[in-house]
Amino acid sequence: MSTNETVIAEFRERIIGAKKQSACIRIRGGGSKDFHGVSLEGDLLETKDFTGITEYEPTELVLTARSGTPLRDIEHTLNENNQMLPFDPPHMGLEATFGGCIASGFSGPRRSSQGAVRDFVLGARILNSDAVDLQFGGKVMKNVAGFDVSRLLTGSFGTLGLILESSVKVLPKPEMERTLFFELDHESALAKMNALAGTPIPLSSTYFNGNQLAVRLSGSEIGVTAAHKKIGGELGEVPSFWTSVKEQTHPFFKAEGCLYRLSVNPTAPMDRYSDALIEWNGSTRWIWNNGTLSDHQKFASQYGGYATIYRGNQSGDPINSMAPALKMLQRKIKNSLDPDGIFGKKRLFTEF
Amino acid sequence: MGHSERDLNEHPVALVDKKILVKEFLSVLSTESVKYETEDLTPFECDGLSAYPQIPMIAVLPENEEQVCQVMKICHQYKVPIVFRGAGTGLSGGAIPYDQGVLLVLSKLKSITHIDPIGRYAVVQPGVRNAAISEATKMYKLYYAPDPSSQIACSIGGNVAENSGGVHCLKYGLTVNNILKVRFVTIEGEIVEIGSEGLDSPGYDLLALLTGSEGLLGVLTEVTVKLLPTPEKAQAIMASFDDVEKAGRAVADIIEAGIIPAGLEMMDKKAINAVEQFIGAGYPMDAEAMLLCESDGSSEEVESEIQKTIEVLYRAGATEITVSTDEAHRLKLWAGRKSAFPAVGRVLPDYFCMDGTIPRKTLPNVLKRIAEMEDEFQLQCANVFHAGDGNLHPLIMFDANEGDQLQRAEKYGAAILELCVEVGGTITGEHGVGIEKINQMCVQFDNQEIQTFLNLKQAFDPEGRLNPGKAIPTLNRCAEFGHMHVHRGEERFPDIPRF
Numbered sequence: 001m002s003t004n005e006t007v008i009a010e011f012r013e014r015i016i017g018a019k020k021q022s023a024c025i026r027i028r029g030g031g032s033k034d035f036h037g038v039s040l041e042g043d044l045l046e047t048k049d050f051t052g053i054t055e056y057e058p059t060e061l062v063l064t065a066r067s068g069t070p071l072r073d074i075e076h077t078l079n080e081n082n083q084m085l086p087f088d089p090p091h092m093g094l095e096a097t098f099g100g101c102i103a104s105g106f107s108g109p110r111r112s113s114q115g116a117v118r119d120f121v122l123g124a125r126i127l128n129s130d131a132v133d134l135q136f137g138g139k140v141m142k143n144v145a146g147f148d149v150s151r152l153l154t155g156s157f158g159t160l161g162l163i164l165e166s167s168v169k170v171l172p173k174p175e176m177e178r179t180l181f182f183e184l185d186h187e188s189a190l191a192k193m194n195a196l197a198g199t200p201i202p203l204s205s206t207y208f209n210g211n212q213l214a215v216r217l218s219g220s221e222i223g224v225t226a227a228h229k230k231i232g233g234e235l236g237e238v239p240s241f242w243t244s245v246k247e248q249t250h251p252f253f254k255a256e257g258c259l260y261r262l263s264v265n266p267t268a269p270m271d272r273y274s275d276a277l278i279e280w281n282g283s284t285r286w287i288w289n290n291g292t293l294s295d296h297q298k299f300a301s302q303y304g305g306y307a308t309i310y311r312g313n314q315s316g317d318p319i320n321s322m323a324p325a326l327k328m329l330q331r332k333i334k335n336s337l338d339p340d341g342i343f344g345k346k347r348l349f350t351e352f
Numbered sequence: 353m354g355h356s357e358r359d360l361n362e363h364p365v366a367l368v369d370k371k372i373l374v375k376e377f378l379s380v381l382s383t384e385s386v387k388y389e390t391e392d393l394t395p396f397e398c399d400g401l402s403a404y405p406q407i408p409m410i411a412v413l414p415e416n417e418e419q420v421c422q423v424m425k426i427c428h429q430y431k432v433p434i435v436f437r438g439a440g441t442g443l444s445g446g447a448i449p450y451d452q453g454v455l456l457v458l459s460k461l462k463s464i465t466h467i468d469p470i471g472r473y474a475v476v477q478p479g480v481r482n483a484a485i486s487e488a489t490k491m492y493k494l495y496y497a498p499d500p501s502s503q504i505a506c507s508i509g510g511n512v513a514e515n516s517g518g519v520h521c522l523k524y525g526l527t528v529n530n531i532l533k534v535r536f537v538t539i540e541g542e543i544v545e546i547g548s549e550g551l552d553s554p555g556y557d558l559l560a561l562l563t564g565s566e567g568l569l570g571v572l573t574e575v576t577v578k579l580l581p582t583p584e585k586a587q588a589i590m591a592s593f594d595d596v597e598k599a600g601r602a603v604a605d606i607i608e609a610g611i612i613p614a615g616l617e618m619m620d621k622k623a624i625n626a627v628e629q630f631i632g633a634g635y636p637m638d639a640e641a642m643l644l645c646e647s648d649g650s651s652e653e654v655e656s657e658i659q660k661t662i663e664v665l666y667r668a669g670a671t672e673i674t675v676s677t678d679e680a681h682r683l684k685l686w687a688g689r690k691s692a693f694p695a696v697g698r699v700l701p702d703y704f705c706m707d708g709t710i711p712r713k714t715l716p717n718v719l720k721r722i723a724e725m726e727d728e729f730q731l732q733c734a735n736v737f738h739a740g741d742g743n744l745h746p747l748i749m750f751d752a753n754e755g756d757q758l759q760r761a762e763k764y765g766a767a768i769l770e771l772c773v774e775v776g777g778t779i780t781g782e783h784g785v786g787i788e789k790i791n792q793m794c795v796q797f798d799n800q801e802i803q804t805f806l807n808l809k810q811a812f813d814p815e816g817r818l819n820p821g822k823a824i825p826t827l828n829r830c831a832e833f834g835h836m837h838v839h840r841g842e843e844r845f846p847d848i849p850r851f
Contacts, residue, residue, distance in 0.1 A: 059605075060712055128800075134800055142741045143781060144514065144783075145797075154557060154560075172607075172610035194472070197472060202649065202653065222653060222655070223652055226650050262550075264548070267471045304533075304549025306554050323544070329558060329811070330558075333558070333808070333811055335811070336807040336810060
């Protein structure tokens with residue numbers, strides 16, 4: 001058996017063993033996103049020895065890799081071919097893996113223009129809770145055969161099955177990027193974000209904190225230059241700025257306690273959250289401490305969205321603010337793919 | 353304990369007298385919203401796939417969400433199977449009625465409830481036509497990106513149920529990438545809202561699961577779609593090739609040059625000729641293949657991308673290149689592509705439109721084998737191709753009234769889909785499985801994978817009463833089909849409901 005087959009055999013043994021003993025398994029890549037979720041229960045099953053890009057042809061715009069492949073290796077390979085993961089995934093640590101990137105579903109500053117991890121996932125190979133090797137989706141750009149299990153697995157934090165391989169759509173890197181800064185108060189900044197997002201310019205990312213709005217344009221040289229001329233702003237030379245927003249190494253994120261994340265209508269008012277860091281054209285707002293989860297959830301649901309605890313979770317359960325019928329469906333999905341609850345117990349929800 | 357090998361009954365039977373059911377429906381719906389006489393039901397006997405007509409027991413046309421809930425509750429109470437229907441333009445038979453069931457038609461839910469030009473989204477009912485959204489948001493210089501060729505007729509509810517694409521999805525994505533939120537009614541008659549007005553929501557991604565679920569999980573009553581700023585300019589290039597393979601390579605060259613065009617379509621000689629004779633779009637009748645390639649964005653961006661693309665195309669061996677001179681010319685070039693299906697439909701009375709997706713690099717080989725099969729099955733096949741996405745639409749032309757042409761066309765279609773799977777692709781890129789490709793599901797997925805789909809189905813619909821016999825085959829069907837599959841040359845559609 002090749003090394004990879006040996007690793008899969010070990011994974012299978014672990015899953016079958018856990019099932020027999022009614023034990024729980026916690027799947028982990030590099031552990032870089034261990035900070036997120038309700039709790040970390042179960043015996044560790046690490047994927048970091050299951051590595052390698054299995055298929056990548058730049059002209060097909062599709063990359064397939066094993067779940068333990070370091071995310072930085074994947075980005076390096078893409079970069080050599082002048083391509084990128086369009087969803088701009090946060091690593092949150094050097095050890096971040098491709099599988100963790102899919103399982104967390106976290107996307108970076110480009111998400112507002114390009115789409116999230118789930119928008120680029122094309123297929124997945126998994127071991128289910130019976131340790132059976134299954135494939136869903138595909139390695140082609142469009143596929144609507146069967147339910148979209150590979151998207152369902154995205155963001156499921158290893159609670160529905162063990163992702164062995166994923167296929168994602170990749171895109172060419174933009175020819176040119178420019179970051180423009182504007183000094184604005186929070187209400188004007190929010191209005192400007194929404195206005196720019198409704199303008200046909202190559203807008204890729206937006207950020208606001210304090211009194212600073214940052215706007216990134218990405219595209220062809222001629223397109224970016226023309227858009228800059230159109231919208232103005234002060235050109236900034238800050239190569240690591242967007243990385244610091246994405247990786248949360250930006251000074252805003254250097255606080256202690258509870259970091260809340262609001263995903264709301266991009267026009268939701270700012271007054272209550274004037275000290276928030278805002279991304280994604282207004283629809284994502286980061287807030288430290290300041291109030292309780294249920295306060296934030298109340299505000300978020302008033303503006304068509306949700307509030308969750310991103311870091312520093314002690315008791316918060318995202319499911320609390322869901323309607324009962326939706327809550328029930330979430331549980332049914334879990335039961336249908338992992339009926340014995342062996343994967344990632346209580347990682348996503350306090351109840352299961 | 354694992355899941356038992358359960359078999360959702362493929363043909364559930366309504367255990368209720370039709371008269372009782374009609375009476376129940378009439379207590380919540382107006383008289384003209386309940387159809388139960390054969391002559392009133394005939395208009396609903398098929399969708400865009402006309403080969404397998406079927407009359408439902410009853411058709412209901414609720415006028416609002418409340419009525420949809422009431423209909424669902426009545427059906428739940430009497431355990432009646434339900435099929436949902438929007439505009440009925442689907443090509444895989446997903447909305448073909450079920451003889452022992454109710455057809456729930458959503459065409460009366462057709463209001464655009466809310467447009468938020470600042471927040472860039474629109475809230476629409478399922479019966480709203482795809483093109484009507486962009487028409488209504490035009491004044492804000494916003495539009496809804498997915499544009500299936502049937503967009504003037506197809507409705508958004510069906511688009512979500514099928515995860516429809518269109519000629520611009522290489523750059524702008526499919527339906528799943530362009531909706532924010534949906535409201536749907538469960539089999540029990542409960543309303544559930546999934547997604548949010550933000551860009552994501554916590555928990556499992558049910559929005560992705562519902563999109564493309566072909567009416568197997570619940571019925572949509574409201575969809576919140578994302579709106580994008582209308583590009584300042586769009587321009588199209590038409591490039592002729594004297595060889596299909598060269599055209600295929602040109603597609604890869606464009607991508608390799610770092611260009612993601614707004615649309616990138618290919619047509620072969622048969623499709624070009626059919627279209628040209630049908631609407632006279634100015635297509636090159638002598639070319640073996642042509643590409644239609646669109647750039648959009650600001651005027652500056654379009655100008656530079658068009659220039660770059662032309663260079664790549666000439667290097668790849670294009671024999672002639674035409675660039676649209678104005679908006680009318682651009683639309684004329686696209687009108688040809690968008691009318692490819694009806695154009696082919698004029699050559700012979702019937703056609704099957706297949707929908708496989710393949711890795712782009714396998715295109716020359718796949719086209720060659722499709723051409724070879726013309727001899728084997730003694731039928732003609734034209735090809736249109738969403739080249740950028742690798743989504744192939746072979747159009748098999750036949751005359752159902754001539755001998756065994758229908759049977760040969762079915763076999764030809766099945767062989768093409770199996771070829772797509774063989775080269776690493778899929779049996780459906782955007783049209784859905786419906787009843788048309790249900791047997792090929794057993795080729796693409798093994799029993800355990802299909803069981804996973806059935807388990808998910810059971811989470812929403814434990815007794816298998818939503819759109820029975822569509823999209824996900826039972827394991828029994830696959831067992832039978834698998835057996836037939838081994839003995840090549842025998843009838844491969846032994847138990848497709850002929851109705």
